[in-house]
Amino acid sequence: MTAFHCAVVIPTKNALPGLRRVLSKVLAQKTPWPYEVIVIDSGSRDGTAEYLRKLDRVRLIEIPPDAFGHGKTRNLGVEMADAKFVAFLTHDAEPVEETWLARLVAAAEQDDQIAGVFGRHIAYATASPFTKDDLDRHFAGFLAHPLVVHRDLDPERYERDVGWRQFLHFYSDNNSLLRKTVWDQIPYPDVEFAEDQLWARTVIEAGYAKAYAPDAAVYHSHDFSxxxxxxxxxxxxxxxxxxxxxxxxxxxxxxxxxxxxxxxxxxxxxxxxxxxxxxxxxxxxxxxxxxxxxxxxxxxxxxxxxxxxxxxxxxxxxxxxxxx
Structure with missing residues (x-):
C-alpha cells in the first residue's frame, strides 16, 4: 500500500525566485487524497537548496551537478516517490488553479491503461502576444482529437503517417503525470533530450494510452531572442x-x-x-x-x-x- 495517492516531482537548478511561486501553488493544491512533494536539486548556487531545506512539506534530494540527467533524474524522483501516480513540473511551470493536481490524476483514472497524462501550458502575462498565440494554437490542436489516444485508434495510420506518430507521442514533462506501475516496466530513457516524448512513444508502442488534461494548466512560456x-x-x-x-x-x-x-x-x-x-x-x-x-x-x-x-x-x- 502506498503512503500517498500522488507525488509531485520538480527538478531544480538555480531556480529562484520563480520556484517560490511554483511551490506556493503546488503546496496549496486541493485534493481528496494525500500527496507528497519531492524536489531534486542539482547543485544550485543561488540559495535554492537553502530555501527548500526550510520547507517542512517538501522532501529535498540533493545530487551533484554532473549526476543530473533529464531522464535519470526523473527516474530517481519516481523511484523515491511512495505513490500510485507521479506528476512532474519544471521549476518555471506554475499551476494555474488549486485543482491542477486533482485534474491530472482524474484524467489518469479514467482507464487503467492510461500510462501518462499531460496538461495545458498557458503563457505568462508578461509573454509577448505572439508567444501567447503560439501556445494557445498548439494546445487547441489537441482538442480536435479524443482526449485519450492510443496506437489502436488507427494502427495503419500510425505506421505510415509521421505526423500522426508525432501527435501520439507528444508529451511534456513541464506539466505531466505518469502511472508508477507502468514506469516500473518502462522507466524514462537515460538521454539528454526529449526523455518525455521518447517515454511516451515507448508506452504507446507497448499498447498503453495517453491522455490530455486541458483543465490541468500551468503558466509556462519563454520569449526567445x-x-x-x-x-x-x-x-x-x-x-x-x-x-x-x-x-x-x-x-x-x-x-x-x-x-x-x-x-x-x-x-x-x-x-x-x-x-x-x-x-x-x-x-x-x-x-x-x-x-x-x-x-x-x-x-x-x-x-x-x-x-x-x-x-x-x-x-x-x-x-x-x-x-x-
Whole structure:
C-alpha cells in the first residue's frame, strides 16, 4: 500500500525566485487524497537548496551537478516517490488553479491503461502576444482529437503517417503525470533530450494510452531572442533526427519557402502592444526574425552532419549535449 495517492516531482537548478511561486501553488493544491512533494536539486548556487531545506512539506534530494540527467533524474524522483501516480513540473511551470493536481490524476483514472497524462501550458502575462498565440494554437490542436489516444485508434495510420506518430507521442514533462506501475516496466530513457516524448512513444508502442488534461494548466512560456530561437531550434532538430529519425527541415528550398510564408503571415498580423512598448511594426519585425531563426535553426540541425563541426559546436545552445 502506498503512503500517498500522488507525488509531485520538480527538478531544480538555480531556480529562484520563480520556484517560490511554483511551490506556493503546488503546496496549496486541493485534493481528496494525500500527496507528497519531492524536489531534486542539482547543485544550485543561488540559495535554492537553502530555501527548500526550510520547507517542512517538501522532501529535498540533493545530487551533484554532473549526476543530473533529464531522464535519470526523473527516474530517481519516481523511484523515491511512495505513490500510485507521479506528476512532474519544471521549476518555471506554475499551476494555474488549486485543482491542477486533482485534474491530472482524474484524467489518469479514467482507464487503467492510461500510462501518462499531460496538461495545458498557458503563457505568462508578461509573454509577448505572439508567444501567447503560439501556445494557445498548439494546445487547441489537441482538442480536435479524443482526449485519450492510443496506437489502436488507427494502427495503419500510425505506421505510415509521421505526423500522426508525432501527435501520439507528444508529451511534456513541464506539466505531466505518469502511472508508477507502468514506469516500473518502462522507466524514462537515460538521454539528454526529449526523455518525455521518447517515454511516451515507448508506452504507446507497448499498447498503453495517453491522455490530455486541458483543465490541468500551468503558466509556462519563454520569449526567445532570434539568436536564442535559432540555437534552440538547432538542438531540437538535430536531436529529433537522432532519436526519432525526423527531418524537421530537410532541404534549403523548403526552408526558404517556409520563411517567406511565415514572414508574410507575421507581417499581416496585428498584435496587441507588448510589455516593452514596441510599435506594431517593431513587434511584427521581431516575429519575422524569430520565425526565420526557428526555420533556419531546424534546417541547420537536420543537416548538422553536412556543416563544419566547429560551426555546429558554436551554434548548439547546449554544447555539452552536442558533444555527447
Amino acid at each position: 532570434p539568436l536564442e530561437q535559432l540555437r534552440r531550434a538547432f538542438d531540437e532538430s538535430r536531436n529529433f533526427k537522432k532519436y526519432f529519425g525526423y527531418d524537421l527541415s530537410p532541404g534549403i528550398l523548403q526552408a526558404l519557402a517556409s520563411i517567406v510564408k511565415q514572414s508574410s503571415q507575421a507581417l499581416s498580423q496585428t498584435p496587441n502592444p507588448d510589455r516593452y512598448g514596441r510599435t506594431t511594426l517593431q513587434t511584427r519585425s521581431l516575429r519575422v526574425a524569430q520565425g526565420a531563426a526557428l526555420i533556419f535553426g531546424h534546417f541547420l540541425g537536420t543537416n548538422h552532419d553536412k556543416i563544419p563541426k566547429n560551426f555546429s559546436d558554436k551554434i548548439s545552445l547546449d554544447r555539452k549535449l552536442y558533444k555527447s
